[in-house]
Amino acid sequence: MATPVFRFAPSPNGLLHLGHAYSALLNFDRVHEAGGRLLLRIEDIDATRCRPEYEAAIYEDLAWLGIVWETPVRRQSEHLADYRAALERLTALGLVYPAFESRAEIAKLVAARDADGSWPRDPDGAPLYPGDAKSLHGEERARLIDSGAPYALRLDTTAACRRVSGLTWNELGAGPDGEHGMVAARPEAWGDVILARKETPTSYHLSVVVDDAHQGVSEIVRGRDLFHATSVHRLLQALLDLPQPVYRHHALIRDAAGRKLSKSDRATGLRELRAAGTSPAAIRQLVGLG
Incomplete structure (x- = not known):
């Protein structure tokens, strides 16, 4: 049986928030459950909004969460x-x-x-x-x-x-x-x-x-x-x-008003939560993964 392949594919047009953390962690957990591989893809086609500093922040935030992915990373602008x-x-x-x-x-x-x-x-x-x-x-x-x-x-x-x-x-x-x-x-x-x-x-x-x-992605989360x-x-x-x-x-992680999270919402941004002393384990609790 072929090894299952998963991917997390953020756009570097802002900083990651709790919704991104939830999706990335779900992919990571599924990789361990299925004995699969996790790929990271940077969806940077929109040259007017995507920035190198946001891409660097994606790598930093995911690593802080304990997520490990295969390299090289596929960047859409190169394909x-x-x-x-x-x-x-x-x-x-x-x-x-x-x-x-x-x-x-x-x-x-x-x-x-x-x-x-x-x-x-x-x-x-x-x-x-x-x-x-x-x-x-x-x-x-x-x-x-x-x-x-x-x-x-x-x-x-x-x-x-x-x-x-x-x-x-x-x-x-x-x-x-x-x-x-x-x-x-x-x-x-x-x-x-x-x-x-x-x-x-x-x-x-x-x-x-x-x-x-x-x-070769076989399961899209x-x-x-x-x-x-x-x-x-x-x-x-x-x-x-x-x-x-x-x-x-x-399901989507939503704010107190029931709205889908935005990259402009600092209250749910991983960078801000980390700076405030929130741990990766606490992020898991916040998104309901225990």
Whole structure:
């Protein structure tokens, strides 16, 4: 039997908080339970927000918690060619198109079409893409690209779902409504998601499935806020002929008001808690791991 592979994949756009500690510790504990391997991945595609000092703090905070991971660490910014190759495969299948509307223009289109509140929204509550870029003639697309206009590369989800159907995933944790076991994927609920932008050769959805496949990750332990996004990930895995991991979505650590923790909340930041004398064992208590 192959050795199980787990990963913890933070973004270096701020300091880690208790929610990150919970997810990292759950991965670490699962590694010991399963006799597996733990990988660390730095998701640093967003060059405007990711900083070297935050990446250094991630290593320091995880080591302080007693977490040990394999090296070398995979940094997404060093593997852009992998994402570009995946995007080219999807483009060759006729499943990718450029959309040229700005965020403000998309907001106006949504407002015009959502007068009665019926415009569909994705599982995160954001309105689905309302534009008509999919129907643009090839010559017009080429003209806009040659003009230097900014654009986002979107997945034609309807066409993609015609290629693969009956997608499911094995959920070892639980979804927001208690979903467990074999869960039916519903990628159509997300509309035409963004796979890349003119200035960025990948998006979270594309890079995460490519990275997990390249690293041989077999069990993905992550927050329940990403449960529904798994539908998109299963679709991309099927289109790209990538292995299917199992998933274990866990509950989120929330603040006193019930909100998901933020990297700007110093009260739950690991750096601040450590400075105040909190021990790694106490962090385990705080997140309910004993």
